[in-house]
Amino acid sequence: MLLDYFRIAFSNLTRRKLRSWLTVIGIFIGIMAVVGLVSLSQGMENAILSEFKKIGADRIIITPGGLALGPVGGSLSASKFTEDDYDAVKKLRGIDMSASVYSTSGYITFKEETKQKMVWGFPVDSERIEFYKTQSMFDIEKGRMFRPGDKYKVLIGWEIANEFFDDDVKVGRTIYINGRAFEVIGIHEKTGGLASSDDVIRIPKEAAREIFGEPDEVTAIFMRVREGFVVDDVVEDAERRLRKLRDVKEGEEDFTIQTSAQAIAAFEAILGVVQAVLVGLAAISLLVGGIGIMNTMYTSVVERTKEIGIMKSVGAKNSTIMIIFLIE
Numbered sequence: 001m002l003l004d005y006f007r008i009a010f011s012n013l014t015r016r017k018l019r020s021w022l023t024v025i026g027i028f029i030g031i032m033a034v035v036g037l038v039s040l041s042q043g044m045e046n047a048i049l050s051e052f053k054k055i056g057a058d059r060i061i062i063t064p065g066g067l068a069l070g071p072v073g074g075s076l077s078a079s080k081f082t083e084d085d086y087d088a089v090k091k092l093r094g095i096d097m098s099a100s101v102y103s104t105s106g107y108i109t110f111k112e113e114t115k116q117k118m119v120w121g122f123p124v125d126s127e128r129i130e131f132y133k134t135q136s137m138f139d140i141e142k143g144r145m146f147r148p149g150d151k152y153k154v155l156i157g158w159e160i161a162n163e164f165f166d167d168d169v170k171v172g173r174t175i176y177i178n179g180r181a182f183e184v185i186g187i188h189e190k191t192g193g194l195a196s197s198d199d200v201i202r203i204p205k206e207a208a209r210e211i212f213g214e215p216d217e218v219t220a221i222f223m224r225v226r227e228g229f230v231v232d233d234v235v236e237d238a239e240r241r242l243r244k245l246r247d248v249k250e251g252e253e254d255f256t257i258q259t260s261a262q263a264i265a266a267f268e269a270i271l272g273v274v275q276a277v278l279v280g281l282a283a284i285s286l287l288v289g290g291i292g293i294m295n296t297m298y299t300s301v302v303e304r305t306k307e308i309g310i311m312k313s314v315g316a317k318n319s320t321i322m323i324i325f326l327i328e
Contacts, residue, residue, distance in 0.1 A: 009327040030289025034282040041275040062221040079254040081218035088241045094229035103219040109176035121208025143171040143186030154182040158190035159198040
């Protein structure tokens with residue numbers, strides 16, 4: 001009996017091939033929309049979290065003003081840090097490694113071409129160089145890392161080497177930063193993402209202070225928390241030190257302390273909204289697909305009223321007729 005139901009349903013489908021295929025396509029699009037949009041939202045979340053894992057969960061970045069600074073870039077703030085601010089926090093209990101960096105916009109010249117770009121000055125003592133080697137954002141594709149004593153040397157990102165100028169910049173070539181010659185000693189690996197070093201220009205901090213004429217200014221302070229210490233506790237200690245040094249009250253800070261956990265939470269909040277929108281779009285796709293199926297079934301029943309009447313006249317039950325339509 002069941003085989004007969006399937007045979008009748010299949011016969012009806014083949015008589016209306018176009019409608020059958022349009023219905024199948026509608027169902028397929030709805031399913032693909034749901035799977036695709038949900039996969040997209042999950043992929044975005046996984047990609048962002050993996051980028052933060054590269055940076056590390058035990059990192060603290062302190063910047064002047066309301067500036068939230070990423071690992072490789074940022075913008076200047078009206079408020080400024082000096083080395084005094086760095087001295088106030090670098091020896092905090094629980095700090096394993098710290099570095100003050102300086103950045104500003106400079107004129108970069110290669111051959112006859114000059115462009116403006118942010119330049120970062122990093123300390124290049126042996127201890128910090130070893131720390132850089134553990135960070136994926138400092139991975140070198142060609143050339144070498146800084147060495148203690150380097151001054152007029154420069155590390156550039158993949159984009160600077162291959163796309164920034166008309167001609168590719170090779171290791172060993174010379175570029176000019178504000179008129180001072182620097183030898184390209186290394187090119188960072190192409191990474192992309194949040195922790196990308198693709199478009200950075202890094203020089204020793206001593207050289208940056210010399211060519212830009214800012215002997216004491218600090219753009220950002222990077223710190224790594226020692227294993228066994230709670231990041232939030234270290235942040236509170238740093239806030240107290242800086243408030244006292246800069247003579248500001250709690251809640252009126254002219255500096256920003258950002259941890260990896262805070263950055264992750266902010267991105268997760270944004271992703272939550274994006275995921276809600278994507279799920280909503282997927283739900284609409286399902287609804288449209290469902291309406292299409294209902295419309296097809298309704299039309300099929302209306303068109304075959306006589307056929308249903310004949311089936312009932314020869315003894316077919318309502319349940320039998322319903323099963324045939326459901327199988328279709």
